[in-house]
Amino acid sequence: MGSKRAMLGNGLGDVLEDMVGRHRRFVDLFTGSASVAWHVAQRYPIATFAFDLQRYSAVLAAAVVQRNNPVNPVRLWNDWVRRATPKFEAFCAPDATVVNAAFVIKARKWACQFDQTSLVHAYAGHYYSPVQACWIQALRDTVPTKSPNREVCLAALVMAASKCAASPGHTAQPFQPTDTAIKYLEISWHRNFCADVQAALAQLAPIHARVSGKSDVGDANEIASQLQPGDLVFIDPPYSAVQYSRFYHVLEAIAVGATSPVFGVGRYPPLHERPSSKYSQKTTAKLAIQDLLVTLAAREVSAIITFPDHECSNGVDADMIKNYASEIFEARTQIVSSVFSTLGGPALSGQGPRLARLNADEMILCLEPR
Ligand SMILES: C[S@@+](CC[C@H](N)C(=O)[O-])C[C@H]1O[C@@H](n2cnc3c(N)ncnc32)[C@H](O)[C@@H]1O
Structure with missing residues (x-):
């Protein structure tokens, strides 16, 4: 967990500092370990909303973004x-x-x-x-x-x-x-x-939001259609063609409190019960991100997108996102060096041995409504 934590001290924190103050709400659509949602909720006097397909991620975010006092x-x-x-x-x-x-x-x-x-x-x-x-x-x-x-x-x-x-x-x-x-x-x-x-x-216990927000399980593309002008949306979508639920099913079951009967060495619940993302399938990932961008532009919101600066195993690449977004938003880009997990999949389609973590550049794309 915590993939964006390092990046907060390496460019992303400055971008947030520059953009958050001009917005009324912060919305993290792919909250994961909730590191970015926690960061914004703790520092800025606007409500943070955090969503993910996985319940355990919503649970992590809720502990901070939904509370504006410390606990004992x-x-x-x-x-x-x-x-x-x-x-x-x-x-x-x-x-x-x-x-x-x-x-x-x-x-x-x-x-x-x-x-x-x-x-x-x-x-x-x-x-x-x-x-x-x-x-x-x-x-x-x-x-x-x-x-x-x-x-x-x-x-x-x-x-x-x-x-x-x-x-x-x-x-x-x-x-x-x-x-x-x-x-x-x-x-x-x-x-x-x-x-x-x-x-x-x-x-x-000591960390809490300055203004209480909300966290929930939700599909980014559906949530996007409910956003409003004045929202700043953070987008850190999957880049791997392997479903996140393959790697986090145990935390998911603990967040829920029970599981369906499990099978195999990995102790998985049945496949149809695991959250499945269009962003983690090569055939649907490009369309999913394009649909999301179109919806966000129509809702006249601002956005920050982070994405590895090369073609990833789900078939999406940073240039594609940048080019598509530039047609419907005012866009500016920043590249920072980063370390990210390949989630067990090859870093590039057709590339050699599987690496657990990869040093690579990462794009930060800032989008403002036209
Ligand atoms: C790259 S990770 C986000 C990492 C996060 N920013 C952090 O700092 O840990 C992508 C996340 O998107 C979630 N996800 C995948 N598809 C989604 C969808 N359609 N809607 C919402 N969340 C989704 C995954 O469960 C995963 O937690």
């Missing part, structure tokens, strides 16, 4: 863990000081006794140790019911779950108990999940 992280944790502890204890999760293949097999068998929709059944013995998975389920079942405590706790749960997941970067596949990978699995399984939740609460 110690009181929040003490009340929450008091409610969760009996549920955690009822699971009687097996634990081990040494994680080896035999314990992994035992953990997986133990998890099968639970309902197929439970997070324990889906992930204990795979992405999480039994103890971690039971805390995840117990804490998820007992999140506060009232805002803003509910949003803060949900986001802290997602942040801790992302940190503890026994997988290389994204949650596409968990580490397996092989000779080479067991040490990584052990490191993740030995993380103290509750300590990670408390750390996330401490990080989130």
